[in-house]
Amino acid sequence: MDSYITMGYRDWRWLALWWHHFFLLWSTINGQTRYSIPEELKQGSVVGNLAKDLALGLSDIFDRKMRVASEAGKQYFSVDAGKGELVVNDRIDRETLCGQSASCVLPLQVVVENPLRSHRIEVEIRDINDNSPSFLTQESNLNIPESVALGKRFPLESAEDPDVGSNSLKTYSLSKNEYFSLKYKDTKNGKAVPELVLEKPLDREKNALHQLLLTALDGGNPVTSGTCKIIINVLDINDNFPVFNENEYKVSLKENSTKGTFVIKLSATDADDGLNGQVKYYFGSRTPDSVLSTFEINDITGQIVLKGALDFERSKSYLIEITAKDKGIPEMEGNCRVQLDVEDINDNAPEIVLTSKPSPVPEDAPGGTVVALISVRDLDSGENGKVTLRLPKGSPFNLNPSFSNNYELVTSGPLDRESFSEYNIEITATDSGSPPLSSKKIIAVSITDVNDNPPIFKQPSYYVYLKENGVPGSILYSVSASDLDFGENAKISYSILDSKVQDVSVSSYVYINSDNGSIYSMHSFDYEKLKVFQIQVQAKDQGSPSLSSNATVHVFILDQNDNAPAVIYPSSAALGSLSHQRMPRSAKAGHLVTKLTAVDADSGHNAWISYKLTEATDASLFTVNLYTGEVRTKRAVSEQDDSSQRLLIEIKDDGEPVQSATVTVSILLEDGLHEPILDLRQKVSEPSKKTGRITLYLILSLASVSVLSLVTFLILAVKCMRSSRSSDSCCMTRSDCDNYKNPNRNLQIQLNTDGPIKYVEVLGGDMLSQSQSFRSCMSPMSEYSDFTLIKPSSTTDFKEVISVLDASLPDSTWTFESQQCCSWNTLLFRSYWMLGRCCAPIALVVVQRDLLPPPTILTVASALLRARDERRMRLNTQTK
Structure with a gap:
């Protein structure tokens, strides 16, 4: 019956406590949120509205990943993501958490992200009367001799109640009897110890055994209790108890004391003998x-x-009960207590706790960006428990304290992923003990990449040498660039920037593989058309915004021997490779029959031309100079030589493979065909007035030729300045096609003679440069002159040009109109002036230095000068 009443009363107590604590009290102290709840709440019970108290919206609960971290180690609370409420997650036993401590506060840390913040809250756990007083043993035996005097006190076992405050142990009650009463003795720790007091003398012969019931009551509502049965045996004779010097002793010992350390020596005396x-x-x-x-x-x-090890963090004090017993029959005993306090030493290193794991940090994050949340704790107390944190020197991070023993790890300076893609931040925690203890924790923080580095080519310029006539689609070169960034920011694509090559987009010449930077040709190149061009290659990454850099690829076309020599003079040789020449039978050895002139559109060694006599009617009569192409007699012509001589001359270049052309020269030996010089020589032998006249005529003819040539050039210059656009005028203007800057600056004309052919060397502009270019316009007004401009890089077939000229004009004179842009160095100028029988035709020849090899140029120049000097000497001799 009593049990049912007790259970109903307890149910009513629980119900009252539940409704009493349903409306939770909370207050904010020093900027912290504090809640108060009773212990033993059911799982899911609401503690408080965190979203409201922390001024957060319900959407922030989920979006910012609100969570609760408990410093007690066990997760007693959680957050209801739907309502933003702090709810009970597990059973909370105040006695387990705080023991007999008067105040039981559970600190919590609420963490939200984006941005990362933490809030400290405290939950006070209030005690409920969920524990009844209890005795260590349910039955206690006392041996009391019958001779004990009235008023003698016998200490009884104290009951224990884990509850605190009004719910803790308050009083004791003793079952009704006539021999003993119940009184209390106060101790130094404030607890009352029950004692039996003898109120009536004992008489073993009347009553040898007494049974009492000791009840311990708490102050809860309703009151709970615990009982202990006391059995008293009445003994005879030994009527003195051992007595200690003090009822309670107090000592202290350091927690690092070793086994066998002396604690205290107790002493009790007994008045009995034996x-x-x-x-x-x-x-x-x-x-x-x-x-x-x-x-x-x-x-x-x-x-x-x-006997064992002490640990201040496990137990700060020990209460030791000591009993002194004598050897009498029955035994008499005395009791005392030893209060041992453990002194703390610095034997626990600080512990660093990572409250929130670090998130990757972009390398352009501003200073003060929160990386992680850290807390630190030390199980020691006092100065031994005070902890300071330290970061390595030079670290781009700082520790900012947020509240008690909690810190924020923030950035303090610029970050560079290319230098450090990940930081292993070593945090050192050191307490203030003596000697101080420390611990370390490494926090890995990864740095995410931003696109702050452009692609870099291995070199700013590339030089590519490509043979002409290559296969279209073949690879020219491969450029490569690197990017210090990572991922998409380091992916590089290559492209060719649009530019012009001979007024044509460079994309029509080459294309590039955007993935690997390989450059391919679109078609075959011709050195005679294009010698060099440039490609602007751009490397661009895939970052946002993307970065790029450029490099220049210089492509040089290398000449191949793909052009055979073309005969320029005599012009008739271009038509069927046959040239007709006449020569007097009176010619002596070394007589210049004719001079072959050929050009090769190639360059360098491929354009070095040599002449060779391969077949002849009489090989002993004629010879051909290897470099100049001069056809001369080896010996004097005799009467036995055939009047018709036929020579086959091969013209070869110096390329690989060799390209060649052949010219057939037909020479007619005639009697009575004399040079004007020979007639002059016969006439000057007679010292008469006719000699002076002939000399005068020769001087006048030469002067007339010079004057007429000068007048012709002046007329051409005037017409050119008046109307440079008219196609019917004879002019020389700058070419608009090559955009050259320097026109003909120095025009030098030098007259050379060799036999019946007169050579004039024309030098225009800077001979070391190819920058002089003109447009030629010839009018067929003069029947005595012709003007030929030939561009070596052009595809003009010289044989075809000469064939057209010879087919359209008489043998003695021809005119050619050309609108091509060309260099003065490649100018071939021939003019015939018919000024009477005394004047032979004059050939104006320009030696192109980049078409003929240096030995050939020197040979031609030497031959011209030598012919001039020999002619002068002959004239002087004949005159004398």
């Missing part, structure tokens, strides 16, 4: 195992020594 006065010492019968495993007592001397 065995009844001999005392032995024991731990109390209710001594817990924690004391028995840590201490031991010498039963003879009463000395207590350390």
